[in-house]
Amino acid sequence: MFSILFSLLTNDLTLIVIMLLLPLGAFYYIYTYPKFQSQVLKVQTGDEAIKIILYMVIYLKLHPSFEGAVNFAAEHAKGPISKDIKKAMWDLQVGKYKTVEEALSAYMQKWVVWNEDFVRSISLLYGVMTEPSEEGRERILRKSLDFLLTNTYRKMKVYVENITGPINILHIMGLLLPVMGLIMFPMISMFLHESINPFALVIGYIAILPVVLYFFMNRILLKRPSAFMVPDISKHPDLPPPNMYMIKTANGKKTFIPILPLALIVGFLIMSYGIFHFIDLYGRLSIVTKPLQQDILMEEAELSIKNLASTFSISAGFGIMFFLYFYLRSFQRIKIRNNIKNIESEFQIGLFSLGNYLSEGFPIEKAIIKTLEEYEKLGMQKRPTFDFFTKLLYNIKNFSMTFKRAMFDKKYGIIVYFPSVLIDEVMRILADASEKSSVLLGNIAKTIGTYLEDLSKIEAKIRELLEDVRAGIKMQAGFVVPLVCAITGSLGIFMINMLKLLAEQLEQIEKNLGIGLLGGEGFGASNLLNDLLGDFTKVMPMTVLQAVVGIYTVEVVALFALLLNGIENGFDKVSRDHLIAQMVLRAIVIYGAVSILSLILFHGVILNIMKSTGMGT
Numbered sequence: 001m002f003s004i005l006f007s008l009l010t011n012d013l014t015l016i017v018i019m020l021l022l023p024l025g026a027f028y029y030i031y032t033y034p035k036f037q038s039q040v041l042k043v044q045t046g047d048e049a050i051k052i053i054l055y056m057v058i059y060l061k062l063h064p065s066f067e068g069a070v071n072f073a074a075e076h077a078k079g080p081i082s083k084d085i086k087k088a089m090w091d092l093q094v095g096k097y098k099t100v101e102e103a104l105s106a107y108m109q110k111w112v113v114w115n116e117d118f119v120r121s122i123s124l125l126y127g128v129m130t131e132p133s134e135e136g137r138e139r140i141l142r143k144s145l146d147f148l149l150t151n152t153y154r155k156m157k158v159y160v161e162n163i164t165g166p167i168n169i170l171h172i173m174g175l176l177l178p179v180m181g182l183i184m185f186p187m188i189s190m191f192l193h194e195s196i197n198p199f200a201l202v203i204g205y206i207a208i209l210p211v212v213l214y215f216f217m218n219r220i221l222l223k224r225p226s227a228f229m230v231p232d233i234s235k236h237p238d239l240p241p242p243n244m245y246m247i248k249t250a251n252g253k254k255t256f257i258p259i260l261p262l263a264l265i266v267g268f269l270i271m272s273y274g275i276f277h278f279i280d281l282y283g284r285l286s287i288v289t290k291p292l293q294q295d296i297l298m299e300e301a302e303l304s305i306k307n308l309a310s311t312f313s314i315s316a317g318f319g320i321m322f323f324l325y326f327y328l329r330s331f332q333r334i335k336i337r338n339n340i341k342n343i344e345s346e347f348q349i350g351l352f353s354l355g356n357y358l359s360e361g362f363p364i365e366k367a368i369i370k371t372l373e374e375y376e377k378l379g380m381q382k383r384p385t386f387d388f389f390t391k392l393l394y395n396i397k398n399f400s401m402t403f404k405r406a407m408f409d410k411k412y413g414i415i416v417y418f419p420s421v422l423i424d425e426v427m428r429i430l431a432d433a434s435e436k437s438s439v440l441l442g443n444i445a446k447t448i449g450t451y452l453e454d455l456s457k458i459e460a461k462i463r464e465l466l467e468d469v470r471a472g473i474k475m476q477a478g479f480v481v482p483l484v485c486a487i488t489g490s491l492g493i494f495m496i497n498m499l500k501l502l503a504e505q506l507e508q509i510e511k512n513l514g515i516g517l518l519g520g521e522g523f524g525a526s527n528l529l530n531d532l533l534g535d536f537t538k539v540m541p542m543t544v545l546q547a548v549v550g551i552y553t554v555e556v557v558a559l560f561a562l563l564l565n566g567i568e569n570g571f572d573k574v575s576r577d578h579l580i581a582q583m584v585l586r587a588i589v590i591y592g593a594v595s596i597l598s599l600i601l602f603h604g605v606i607l608n609i610m611k612s613t614g615m616g617t
Contacts, residue, residue: 025212041080042114046155048079049118053148054451056125057141058429061447062440064137066129067092067100076425081111081118101126117151145451149458159224160465163567166220167469170563174213175476175556178205199540202548210555217559221566231340233333233419233574245328259328267321274314274547281541300541301496303603311489311543312592315550319588322554327581330574337574339384340420345456347423350385351449358442364403364434367442368393388418404431426452463568470568477560482553482587486594489549493542494602501609550591557587 055073060066067089074085088103097103104122111119124144131137181201233239240246244256268275281300285293300307353374357367368389375386391414395406407415407427415424426448433441561583565576 029215045079045081045111045114045118046152048077048081049115049121050148050152051077052081052085053118053121053125053145054455055425057145057451058426058444058448060125060128060137060141062429062433062444064129066125069125070100070104081114084110117148121145121148142450146454149454153458153461156462157465160469163220163223163469166216167473167563170213170216170220171472171476174209174216175481175560178209178552178556181205202540202544205552206548206555209552210559213556213559214562217563217566221563221571224566224570231337231344231420231572231574233336233340235416236336236419237416239332239336243329246332259325263321263325263328266324267317269317270320271314271317274310274312274317277310278314278544278547281543297541298496298500300543301493301500303493303497303599303606307493307543308596308599311546311550312595314547315553315591316588318551319554319584319591322558322584323581323588326558326577326584330577330581333574334578337572339387340418340423343384343388343418344420344422345459346383346385347426348449348452348456350389351426351445351452354389355442355445355449358438358445360442361438363438364441365393365396367438368396388414391417403434407431422452466567470564473560473564473567477557477564478583478586479590481556481560482590483594485549485553486591487598489546490595490598490602492545493599494606496542497602497606498609501606546595553587553591554584557583 052073055076056069059069059072063069070085071089074082074089084107085104088097088107089100091097091106092100092103097106108119108122121144124140124147127140128137131140234242240254240256243259245259245262247255247257249255281296284296288296350371353371354367357370358364362370372386372389372393375381375383375389380386392403392406395401395409395412395414396403399406399412401409401412405413407413408431415427429448430441430445433444558580561580562576564583565572565579569575
């Protein structure tokens with residue numbers, strides 16, 4: 001309340017608007033928070049439900065025990081449903097309920113609200129225990145998983161339809177209108193500086209607007225049905241700790257460098273020229289008289305290498321700071337992450353091949369050799385799955401390990417090199433089956449391969465649904481934003497120089513006619529410029545304007561890269577960091593190139609005008 005009264009007393013329109021919007025924004029957040037959190041919880045349970053049903057189906061294929069399947073799924077899934085299942089199974093153990101069905105039924109009413117499809121899939125799985133034939137059990141298992149996967153695809157389709165509107169609003173409110181505002185920025189700075197505080201607009205662009213954009217983008221992403229598992233590569237032995245960059249010396253010693261301080265140091269070193277320039281500019285403007293202030297501001301509006309270097313050093317330094325931070329966070333992780341995703345996408349093929357040889361009666365070691373030979377015949381030695389089976393065979397042959405130890409041994413197990421939740425759980429199931437017989441292991445491998453193929457088909461369909469949205473955001477963030485912002489920054493300098501030429505022409509006319517056109521006889525070009533713009537000494541320096549536009553460009557591109565990755569990959573932090581680094585670097589290059597070309601073009605236009613009016617002679 002006091003801040004609003006202060007704004008009214010200061011008669012600052014921009015400050016008044018900001019102070020009115022802040023409490024409205026806080027009210028909106030508090031008012032919508034409960035409903036939003038309930039929607040997020042439903043989305044999270046949808047992701048968890050797929051994993052629980054998948055684990056139960058795979059377990060029931062191996063062991064005809066519904067209670068065991070429920071325990072297995074609750075043990076390996078994480079989320080609110082698995083917590084409820086663990087509580088239900090505990091109540092069953094202490095005698096509160098007599099059967100698994102009764103224990104789970106106590107939570108069904110709650111789960112129906114969260115995810116009705118999950119409850120229906122559980123109900124379908126109940127029929128496995130009463131179905132006498134193997135074909136009938138297989139049909140029930142497949143139907144329960146297919147039912148949930150089909151509805152997951154349907155939910156993602158609804159999500160894509162629902163986010164089209166919010167993304168369009170984000171595009172208009174967060175990109176189109178602000179960019180149009182940037183186009184008006186030079187004119188606001190020059191013509192409306194007495195009514196609207198340009199420096200308050202600067203704070204709005206580089207601080208308030210990005211925060212608002214992030215808030216709404218995060219809300220869109222939190223509602224995304226996350227149908228697929230994100231690789232957790234944090235425990236991979238070849239990776240540095242989080243937020244550290246690893247350098248290997250010639251003697252093999254590992255050195256870890258903190259990423260954030262490095263990015264800040266490099267960024268500020270690049271920005272140092274511009275920072276010192278603006279400190280010097282502020283110092284000079286604060287001690288000189290108004291006529292000299294006007295001369296200094298005109299120098300800041302000149303199309304010179306000095307001004308370009310001071311502004312672009314700020315934009316480039318800020319962008320390089322972003323780029324280095326996100327690039328170094330993802331550079332040593334993205335290849336491993338992509339390998340894991342590639343293995344997951346083609347894992348069912350390897351399982352089918354391995355399962356076929358095991359079903360024929362080959363022992364596990366021979367079946368793996370046959371699978372590798374099949375990959376070699378097809379020229380697929382560079383596939384990550386080939387590397388997976390090669391490492392597995394190496395442990396079995398060289399260390400005389402069992403299948404289970406070769407995978408999960410604490411010291412030599414290969415699972416640490418393939419940190420996929422999906423692969424980990426599948427291989428644990430196969431490891432249990434390997435202790436019984438090769439034929440059973442083969443049948444299980446082929447069954448799991450079939451289920452994984454179904455998951456891959458749904459994932460491919462979902463990616464098709466997201467393609468149009470993804471392409472639109474990529475075009476906006478990767479090209480349109482840096483292009484328009486670069487032209488806008490140069491436009492302010494062009495307009496100031498054009499007004500300067502106009503004032504000089506009016507001054508010449510005054511001298512020729514002997515009268516004062518705007519303010520009386522004897523007014524020079526500097527006073528005419530004040531007549532055109534008001535008090536020219538209050539105009540924002542054009543170099544400051546360009547620096548602000550450059551910073552805003554980097555922030556918006558990073559935010560839209562965050563949105564793009566979230567829609568495409570969910571909450572995959574490695575791909576998020578890699579995409580932000582890529583798009584920010586591309587934006588810096590486009591912004592710098594277009595800025596230079598625009599300034600050269602505008603400079604040429606001004607020179608032509610000067611020649612045509614005789615001012616260049």
